[in-house]
Amino acid sequence: MTSAAPFPSEAPVYCDVSLPVPLDTAFTYRLPETLRRRVQPGCRVLVPFGNRKLTGVVLTTHSRPPNVPAKDALRLLDEEPALDETLLNLGRWISNYYCAPLGETLRAMTPLASDVRHGKVYSLTPSGRDTARQLHLASTDQEDPAAAILRMLDGRSLSASYLKQKMTNSTAVLKSLEKKGFVQSEDVAAERDPLRASAARLRVEFIERGTEKLPKQERELLAYLELHPGQHNVATLEDTISKASVAARALARRKLARLALESVSNRSAPGRAPHTLNPHQQAAYDAIHAGLASRQFQAFLLEGVTGSGKTEIYLNAIEAALSLGRGALLLVPEIALTPAVAGQFHHRFGEKVAILHSAFQDAERAQEWRRIRAGQASVVVATRSGVFAPVQNLGLIIVDEEHDQSYKQQETPRYHGRDVAVVRARDENAVIVLGSATPSLESRYNAERGKYTRLELPARIEQRPMPAVTIIDMRHEFLESRKQATFSRALLDAVTERLENGEQTMLLMNRRGFSNIVACRACGERLQCVNCSVTLTYHRRDRRMLCHYCNYATAVPDKCPQCASEYLQFIGVGSERVEQELGAAFPRARIARLDRDTVSGKHDYETILSGFREQRFDILVGTQMIAKGHDIPNVTLVGIVNADVGLGLPDFRAAERTFQLLTQAAGRAGRGTTPGIVLIQTINPDHYAIQCAAEQDYEKFYRKEIEFRRALHYPPFGAMASIVVRSANEEDALARSAALGRLLSPAPEGVRVMGPAPAPVLRVKSEYRYQVLLKTSSRKRLSEMLGDVRRFAAAEKWGPANLAIDVDPMTLL
Numbered sequence: 001m002t003s004a005a006p007f008p009s010e011a012p013v014y015c016d017v018s019l020p021v022p023l024d025t026a027f028t029y030r031l032p033e034t035l036r037r038r039v040q041p042g043c044r045v046l047v048p049f050g051n052r053k054l055t056g057v058v059l060t061t062h063s064r065p066p067n068v069p070a071k072d073a074l075r076l077l078d079e080e081p082a083l084d085e086t087l088l089n090l091g092r093w094i095s096n097y098y099c100a101p102l103g104e105t106l107r108a109m110t111p112l113a114s115d116v117r118h119g120k121v122y123s124l125t126p127s128g129r130d131t132a133r134q135l136h137l138a139s140t141d142q143e144d145p146a147a148a149i150l151r152m153l154d155g156r157s158l159s160a161s162y163l164k165q166k167m168t169n170s171t172a173v174l175k176s177l178e179k180k181g182f183v184q185s186e187d188v189a190a191e192r193d194p195l196r197a198s199a200a201r202l203r204v205e206f207i208e209r210g211t212e213k214l215p216k217q218e219r220e221l222l223a224y225l226e227l228h229p230g231q232h233n234v235a236t237l238e239d240t241i242s243k244a245s246v247a248a249r250a251l252a253r254r255k256l257a258r259l260a261l262e263s264v265s266n267r268s269a270p271g272r273a274p275h276t277l278n279p280h281q282q283a284a285y286d287a288i289h290a291g292l293a294s295r296q297f298q299a300f301l302l303e304g305v306t307g308s309g310k311t312e313i314y315l316n317a318i319e320a321a322l323s324l325g326r327g328a329l330l331l332v333p334e335i336a337l338t339p340a341v342a343g344q345f346h347h348r349f350g351e352k353v354a355i356l357h358s359a360f361q362d363a364e365r366a367q368e369w370r371r372i373r374a375g376q377a378s379v380v381v382a383t384r385s386g387v388f389a390p391v392q393n394l395g396l397i398i399v400d401e402e403h404d405q406s407y408k409q410q411e412t413p414r415y416h417g418r419d420v421a422v423v424r425a426r427d428e429n430a431v432i433v434l435g436s437a438t439p440s441l442e443s444r445y446n447a448e449r450g451k452y453t454r455l456e457l458p459a460r461i462e463q464r465p466m467p468a469v470t471i472i473d474m475r476h477e478f479l480e481s482r483k484q485a486t487f488s489r490a491l492l493d494a495v496t497e498r499l500e501n502g503e504q505t506m507l508l509m510n511r512r513g514f515s516n517i518v519a520c521r522a523c524g525e526r527l528q529c530v531n532c533s534v535t536l537t538y539h540r541r542d543r544r545m546l547c548h549y550c551n552y553a554t555a556v557p558d559k560c561p562q563c564a565s566e567y568l569q570f571i572g573v574g575s576e577r578v579e580q581e582l583g584a585a586f587p588r589a590r591i592a593r594l595d596r597d598t599v600s601g602k603h604d605y606e607t608i609l610s611g612f613r614e615q616r617f618d619i620l621v622g623t624q625m626i627a628k629g630h631d632i633p634n635v636t637l638v639g640i641v642n643a644d645v646g647l648g649l650p651d652f653r654a655a656e657r658t659f660q661l662l663t664q665a666a667g668r669a670g671r672g673t674t675p676g677i678v679l680i681q682t683i684n685p686d687h688y689a690i691q692c693a694a695e696q697d698y699e700k701f702y703r704k705e706i707e708f709r710r711a712l713h714y715p716p717f718g719a720m721a722s723i724v725v726r727s728a729n730e731e732d733a734l735a736r737s738a739a740l741g742r743l744l745s746p747a748p749e750g751v752r753v754m755g756p757a758p759a760p761v762l763r764v765k766s767e768y769r770y771q772v773l774l775k776t777s778s779r780k781r782l783s784e785m786l787g788d789v790r791r792f793a794a795a796e797k798w799g800p801a802n803l804a805i806d807v808d809p810m811t812l813l
């Protein structure tokens with residue numbers, strides 16, 4: 001015998017598992033006999049941990065007995081690795097770069113629902129194993145299905161449903177192999193129950209009338225289904241038939257109707273033929289295409305003004321990737337992923353598209369994820385965590401609106417989806433395209449330094465003009481009108497004109513609620529949250545005061561809690577108040593509002609937006625949600641009710657964020673054939689962020705802002721991390737932060753340590769927060785220092801809640 005036996009007869013006895021606990025070590029478990037041939041690195045397993053059961057990711061399998069007796073792993077949750085080698089390595093990179101425990105990182109990278117579909121599991125019998133070995137020696141090009149299955153099963157067990165995915169006639173083949181004694185099967189558990197899926201993902205179909213007497217709702221639904229043959233989406237039926245989803249499930253249990261899970265991709269897509277690219281689009285596309293063809297890593301920054309047709313380039317680039325036999329991943333901001341966006345992709349790529357959205361339920365996400373891993377879906381449209389989608393042979397990643405803050409995860413692991421996407425593209429020899437009208441300073445600077453190739457779309461499609469922007473100085477407005485009004489006269493006139501012409505208006509008020517400050521006229525007291533050092537916001541519809549940090553709610557007091565005076569004043573203005581005052585000014589206008597209070601699920605969001613798109617509303621009021629990518633041709637007026645919200649925040653990105661928000665909002669105007677105008681109301685008319693946004697001059701803003709960052713050593717110059725020390729007890733928080741301050745001083749050469757100091761919002765959710773900021777030109781040094789901090793916290797037995805490290809923080813509040 002030769003020593004190069006391809007299949008070791010000894011299966012590994014142990015596996016090292018990374019668990020979602022705040023410890024950086026892996027834990028060793030013994031594999032029970034039944035799991036030895038099935039577990040591979042990257043698979044999830046259920047293991048005992050203390051008196052709990054945890055799901056972890058297998059890092060390695062081996063047969064080295066550990067020093068202490070190992071407990072048995074309980075259950076295997078993946079037939080095939082949930083994370084392949086590249087993704088496991090990406091996880092290690094994230095854990096290292098963002099100072100996050102590996103186990104928690106890997107958990108964030110995998111879908112929540114486990115993916116073993118229970119049912120029959122097949123494995124080889126000893127004679128089947130012998131046959132499989134012989135097949136390996138005599139490999140032929142054209143293999144018969146039985147041989148293929150024997151090969152697949154060599155060294156592991158696989159579920160019937162998995163084999164069926166790989167081979168359509170697997171059931172029959174398995175049956176005959178079982179008869180011949182080559183394979184054996186084992187029943188594991190029941191099939192996943194489609195009754196538990198959400199209504200939006202269920203289709204229902206008539207089977208028979210039956211003989212039993214049915215409750216009214218079921219009877220009605222069954223009658224409807226009988227009259228309307230074919231499959232119906234259960235959520236849609238709800239519009240016509242009340243309680244349709246409850247009734248549909250009941251009918252399915254009675255076997256009078258059939259329920260089926262709908263693939264997300266089946267949803268109707270508004271059809272539109274591809275546009276012929278204009279010369280700018282074509283040039284950008286050609287560059288991306290050349291990058292794809294080279295099969296080397298290359299990063300592009302696609303800088304295109306609002307309405308320049310970036311989506312069309314994405315669609316074409318994805319097509320190019322597919323025709324080169326590679327998969328593509330498009331990341332979009334959380335809120336921008338609407339059925340309208342998804343529809344464009346379905347229309348172009350059909351069943352090849354998978355959608356991953358955090359609003360979907362676990363089961364739906366797990367299903368899409370499986371289609372991706374099986375290679376059935378090669379185009380993935382996803383929000384942040386979709387950067388970990390197991391796209392096969394990934395050739396292209398696109399990050400749309402790459403400047404958007406929602407790409408940064410605000411809890412451990414605090415990764416930036418865009419930056420992780422760049423690293424992943426590099427590891428996969430893929431092309432990455434970062435698209436935006438208002439690129440982040442980081443990305444634009446990377447382009448300047450030659451790390452990214454810059455592609456420009458300087459004009460809107462079909463020579464449509466950029467909207468004309470006017471700044472309205474609200475201080476003058478006050479002096480002239482002698483009224484402290486929410487709307488200037490110019491804005492009211494412009495809205496009137498739109499209403500008369502049947503054109504639509506968008507009004508941005510980037511703060512929700514009715515009034516964000518409620519103060520006492522007698523003593524000056526402002527109503528504050530009991531858990532956080534912020535003011536409470538008055539929500540009129542709910543008749544309560546709400547904290548936007550911790551959701552603490554309380555009744556609206558009729559007296560000042562401090563001095564018992566009855567003169568409480570509602571000072572600030574939020575989107576709810578804008579809607580209300582607008583209704584008073586234009587009683588006949590049809591007004592809708594889009595913010596987190598009117599949107600609780602993905603359906604609300606789409607209902608409001610599509611209602612506006614279909615011109616069932618004249619005016620849409622909203623927070624930054626209305627500024628994200630929407631392409632609604634009949635909007636010819638955008639009003640920024642208060643451009644100053646956010647400008648004064650103690651955060652070095654305040655100007656950048658204001659510029660981006662205003663420019664993006666302005667970019668919603670005049671996208672159709674009628675030109676649009678924008679009115680910006682502000683008391684800071686000379687601020688460069690507002691000026692540049694009014695001129696829609698990204699380059700000018702970038703030049704100014706980059707000098708400011710350079711002078712103050714802020715990103716993109718060097719690296720930055722924020723360390724927040726937290727404790728429910730103020731003295732404890734202070735003491736810990738002081739200890740941290742001593743650890744970090746004197747600061748090593750080339751590192752600036754700012755603080756410890758109270759965080760801008762000192763108290764959040766009943767915890768006091770002290771902050772240290774680190775700035776340095778050396779990433780290496782930064783990571784060493786953060787390593788010291790983590791070791792220090794571990795040695796001092798700090799709890800995971802006491803310390804929050806944020807590398808490349810997007811907000812300092």
Ligand code: ADP
Pocket residue numbers: 275276277278281304305306307308309310311312461462631
């Ligand atoms: P951006 O994302 O750059 O703001 P979009 O991709 O939303 O712009 O495109 C704006 C509009 O222009 C869309 O309605 C799109 O269908 C249309 N469009 C894009 N490219 C072309 C083209 N080459 N010819 C005509 N219309 C186009």
Ligand code: ZN
Pocket residue numbers: 520521522523524525560561562563564565
């Ligand atoms: Zn008072």
Ligand code: ZN
Pocket residue numbers: 529530531532547548549550551552765
């Ligand atoms: Zn609070």
